[in-house]
Amino acid sequence: MQTFSFDPVEMPPAAATLREEAREFLKEHNASRKPLDRAQSWSGADPEFSRKMGAQGWIGMVWPKKYGGQERTSFERYVMLEEMLVAGAPVGAHWIADRQSGPLLLNFGTEEQRQKYLPPVTRGEMFYCIGMSEPDSGSDLASVRTKATKVDGGYLINGRKIWTSNADKAHTMIALFRTRTNEQNRHDGLSQFVVDLRDSNGNDLKEKNGIFVRPISSMLGEKHFNEVTFEDAFLPDTALVGSEHNGWSQVMAELAFERSGPERYLSSIQLVIQMIKALKDSPSPQGYTAIGRLVAHLVTLRQMSVSVAGKLNAGEDPALEGSIVKDLGAIFEQEIPTIAQQIFSVEPTLGDGSDLEQVLGFLIQNSVSYSLRGGTREILRGIIARGLGLR
DSSP, rough: OOOOOOOOOOOOOOHHHHHHHHHHHHHTTTOOOHHHHTTTTTGGGGGHHHHHHTTTOOOSSSOOGGGOOOOHHHHHHHHHHHHHHHOOOOOOOHHHHHIIIHHHHHHHHHHHHHHHHHHHHHHOOEEEEOOOTTTTTTOOOOGOOOOOEETTEEEEEEEOOOSOOTTTTTEEEEEEEEEOOOOOOOOTEEEEEEEEEEEEOOOOOOTTTEEEEEOOTTTTSSSOOEEEEEEEEEEEGGGGGSSSHHEEEEEEEHHHHHSSSSSTTOOOOHHHHHHHHHHHHOOOOHHHHHHHHHHHHHHHHHHHHHHHHHHTTTTOHHHHHHHHHHHHHHHHHHHHHHHHHSSSOOOSSSSSSSSHHHHHHHHHHGGGGGGGGTOOHHHHHHHHHHHTTTH
């Protein structure tokens, strides 16, 4: 049985300096974005913005310098993420690579993989997607069925991945495939692979080499979700990440990065900002009380999340704490649109209306996914219960 802890930590002075640098950068490169665009949070992508961040050394900040990183602390990276999210900056293009794919390759990849795949990320020139969920599997990763069959010199891949964000634009995918079947242990026999979706010259390989990408429209008409089908797609032996059949433990380590960051409680922050602005014009005791409660919850979640950053900085495994932050953060983010509707007599809109109405309209439809992405609420609570010895 595990116990969990959220010990208080103190940000180093370098983090405060970096925060001011980030704010100055955002004044120059993000000031013209409208509130509705900012509400896209870390799903909003702008490759040119990512390249500008790369030029500042702000992608892969904690990675070794020999791979293009800056060897900064996890706290400095955390501050950078906070500033980008609160400003609604379009960081989505490089987000996955910076948050989890890069650390995965640092922890489990070969030196050849690190040299090939990490420096372009730090320059803001290579974008990643994650091939985990499958039809009829969802967050139950142990039920993954897409097969990687060993052949001479590599593997043949057959199966489908679904809800793969930005697979249509990504250069590279980190995918979880089944390399053998063990009826007594579903966690056994899973392996991770790095899949090139573009060649060394930047030419798109999708629709070629047995890899087919199809967009999935969301309720908002967006098409950043995709279905990826593999039909005898060949991957060389060098595409294997880490040890064959050891993908489950690698994925669990990877998800600790995905589930604990400030994006897990700041995805709806633009609506809070618009609520505060609206209260300036139409003050009400009910509104002040609601904002006070939201800020109190926000501060608490931030302290928990920063504590996880401290564990990562110390080289600890905060998988349990990360799951707790992700679960509580999704609850917080999803309740904000409901609170906004209770306080203000406005109708949510899409495409017209006030900034408050448009941001509210976007988040009412978008926030339903917050308890699905990165692990469903049911899966997370199962992980937490198991970690505490309750099941």
